[in-house]
Amino acid sequence: MKYRSYLILILILLLAAFLRLYRLPEMAPFDYDQAWAANFAYRIIHEYPIQFIGQGLSVEGLFMGPIGFYLLTPFYLLTNLHPLGGSIGAVFFGLLIIASYFFVGKELISKEAGLVAAFIRTITYLEISNDLNPAPLTISELLVIWLWWAFYKYWHGQKKALILIAIILGLFTSMHPVHLPFYLVVPIFLIAKRSWPGFKNILLSVIGFFIAISPLLIFQFLHNFLEAKRFIDLFTKPSGEPKTIANLIHWAQFNLEEISRVLTIDIAHKEYIGLLVLIIFSILVWKRVGFWKDKFHASVSILVIAIFLIYYGLLLPKNVTEYYFLALRVLVILYVGASLSLLIMKKNYITTTLLGLILIYLTIVNFSSLQKEWDNPSKVSLYHKDFIVSEIIKRQPQNQVFYVSYISNLGWNFGFDYLFKYYGKIPQTIEAKPPIYTTVIPKSLSAGSLDIVSGNIGLILPK
Secondary structure (H helix, E strand, O other), X not given: OOOHHHHHHHHHHHHHHHHHHOOHHHHOOOOHHHHHHHHHHHHHHHOOOOXXXXXXXXXXXXXXXXXXXXXXXXXXXXXXXXXXXXXXXXXXXXXXXXXXXXXXXXXXXOHHHHHHHHHHHHHOHHHHHHOOOOOHHHHHHHHHHHHHHHHHHHHOOOOOHHHHHHHHHHHHOOOOHHHOOHHHHHHHHHHHHOOOOOHHHHHHHHHHHHHHHHHHHHHHHHOOOHHHHHHHHHHHOOOOOOOOHHHHHHHHHXXXXXXXXXXXXXXXXXXXXXHHHHHHHHHHHHOOOHHHHOHHHHHHHHHHHHHHHHHHHHHOXXXXXXXXXXXXXXXXXXXXXXXXXXXXXXXXXXXXXXHHHHHHHHHHHHHHHHHHHHOOOOOOOHHHHHHHHHHHHHXXXXXXXXXXXXXXXXXXXXXXXXXXXXXXXXXXOOOOOOOEEEEEEOXXXXXXXXXXXXXXXXXXXXX
16 A cells, blocks of 8 residues: 555554653653753743753853754743643654654665654653653754754765755754764765765855854854853863773763663663674675665764764763763664564565564563553652642742742752742742741651652641
8 A cells, every 4th residue: 555654654653642641741750951941931931032042051151052942932832831831842842753763764764664663762661751851952863863864865965965964963052962973973974975065055054054053153252252162171171080991981882782771671781782783783784685785874873873982982071971872872773673674675474473573572561661650659740749839839828928948859859949930929038937838859758747748749738
């Protein structure tokens, strides 16, 4: 049937929407990053509609651009600026990402490859969790997928693809600096390809890049290029111990284990799964099986993996965390899905059955993890924070001053300030005068004194 693949894609997207929207308020996080996104939307609507920067980064003086937060703002408006709107927006972009795996996989490899990759991205517990997080970093996966499409098109002679590559590089600055290694990948890619894009394409690419990065450039100009100077200082005035080959080995092992984490295969030595996948990929490339006949897939993948490992393992003076390798996770999903799709391409009953069993297994183990999360009675999610704030609000007379104290582990009490602002009743912050409401997170910190409990949050009412 001519449109069968699109019908299957629709079914995949319906499954993806269900897995992400089911009990969304209880599953959605609302901590520092999510509260920052909500406050950005609030400022856009009520205070300053034009913002040139987004959230500050862990290095003082560095900021990401605002475009990612602007993309989320319309979804906050859907819920009248309630934080749930941000999570709805995150789910929307998650569905776009899943659809993009299909369309890019179809263009680069085959419809079957796109469908298998989209299905894996749909049922993976790790990705479902990410799709509930309203943050530009999660949206940036969409850019990485289409950057890969642009690389492929340029590799095969479509020089105009350089324009899209440049625009995406500019947009990365508004998502998170995790994708900065692509700034090294692109020139090496162009040199290795030895294909001149032409003056017109270069000019349009430069214009597109500067348009995408323009909010940060304006901010730089207005603040004497503070951020540029701080970024240069990272490399010219490094602090801490210099990185060694041990850092490179650490991140290489982490990315080998990432394959198991993405697929939710829980074994003692996760790197063994990664080694097995690499061996299988090497055999497929050596034997030139299916889409692996095209040198693009192996060559550019190796280039990107090597640059990311070298940049974060050796070159960048700052220590990073796991999510800085998000781009490599995209390659895992795309090429594991594409390689599995070769089992269908053989038109063999046994290999097709084997693929079906693999996908069923992955669905079961990921659904099991998701079910545990749904049944978890000790969550500290948006729903539970909203419930506690609502309990305080309904007990407070309209014009009475009140105070809220927190007994919490470090970093567990983020998000409450925004909820009080949203409901129009902001607690006193200068002097702790009665009535005093005490929020306890986790509730075990003061289990015997709690009057109200929601999830892993407790509330002690004024005496």
